Amino acid sequence: MPKPARHWPEAKPMADGHSDGRRVCVQNGNFHAIRLILQGRTMYDKPRFLLAGDRGLLVEFGAAIDPEINRKVRQIFLSLEKMPIDGLTEAIPTYRSILISYDPFKINAEILKKEILDRENKLDKLEITPPETIEIQVAYGDDFGPDLEFVAQHNKLTPEEVIQIHTSGTYLIYMLGFTPGFPFLGGLSERIFTPRRENPRLVVPAGSVGIAKNQTGIYPIDSPGGWQLIGKTPIKLYDPTGSSPILLKAGNYLTFKRISREEFHEIAKRYKD
């Protein structure tokens, strides 16, 4: 069940980039953008618009993987869902950009740009539902998490400590992709960073929870994969014929809760019934 929404940190003033960054001038047709490239967080002063063919407009809000930038992605994306623009056919939110697909017989890229800029200027006035946090129950170790021991050894921890660290984090769902419902999560503690497996598995079972470098994630569907598997959730992230086929949504948060093997089977059984 979704828990009360986590409070967003107060927005920091936008970096001006003069002191600790370098300015890079990017020329793209008639459009000049000043990009501020900083060591850490880099939000653009104004969204950057890039053409993605004759039906797509890519809108970039920053140049980094960063919760603040992703927050803006979420806000604009939700505003498009809530107040659709006529002629907009689909939008895809990702780490720091949104793709807007449009029907060129109904609208053109210039009008879309103006509309997005307008919404960006009025961001404070848009009523955006706060993000939710969803809890994912995980049975750790044994055959559910065959790499838990390795992750522990690699980080000079005990398996118990790995589980404790993994379940104490709150993870931002930056985006979904790779396979249906696969979350790209931010917020893994560096104490359990672990490289990918040298030999990827041909089949990672659906529900497996893994770690790869600085990322943690859940496989929604059986697929090949090289992540270190530490546990498994009985929760279905991908239920194509259900009323909401994909459980997670970009921009929300996720926590992991430890459950026993018995609880795992109980929940799994409830799905079958």
Place this chain on the structure above:
Amino acid sequence: MEIFRVVQPGAYTTVQDRGRFGYQQFGVPICGVVDSFAYRVANALVGNFQGQAVLEATILGPTLEVLNQGLIAVTGGNLSPVLNNTPLPMWESVAIHPEDILQFKGVKSGCRAYIAVAGGIDVPAVMGSRSTYVAGKIGGTDGRPLAAGDRLNNGEGMGKGGIRVSPDLIPTYSDDIEIRVILGPQDDYFSDGIERFFSSTFKVSPKADRMGYRLEGSPITHREGVDKSIISEPSVPGGIQVPPDGQPIILLVEQTVGGYTKIATVISSDIGKVGQTKPGDRIHFRQVDLDEAHRILKTEEEKIQSINMSLMR
């Protein structure tokens, strides 16, 4: 009503419609037909509504036994269709009868053929579409390509036989084609690479499927000092990725996000042309601007409308 029994599935035959929209934010790609022109004309020939599902056959077509009276039209690449061992005219509606055998004898031109049946291929819609998405195990026949023994149903149809497209409106599929593109979104990651991209001829590699076409040619180099990959972002059908090895990949309909730089994007009118090339065929690229791409799209739409009008007469 049962219309076909699959005797042989062919190399890769799937049920497709115009695609699955609205789920890309969740990582579910559009899928759908690769060559939308051939698809739309096939549906129009058998009197279907636009958007009804058809079979998309690839290089080696299937062998289908007809189980009931019906009406079909085969368009797209010429995979040498025969009905009861007699060549079947393409771009034309043809009546079929129980025990007829529809077969394909091998590719003559193009790569993908579309088999439309009056009433459309009737499989359950998943997330609003009948399109097969094999990696996501949904759509079509249990989320996989056709298999021997499958029985396919069709809906209620109403077209009539002997309707054909005027020959001057039928596309030709060559093994050496020009594809029109719009620069971007990451053309600023390239300098000399752009010139090489437009002056080179690329060969379609064996790694060419509905997800993407990997090309082989003189490597496209990135500008000095830029990252060769980007923060993962959305992709569109037609996006041309240049991975660090410099060999371009044209993305088609089964990918939602990616982390490689995209030098250019194929205009939507030419995506079907890409999908009609096969390994070994040659592709070169020509740049157009956004306005020109939209004019080309409008012309194509008018062509389909005029075909629709002529078929109604």
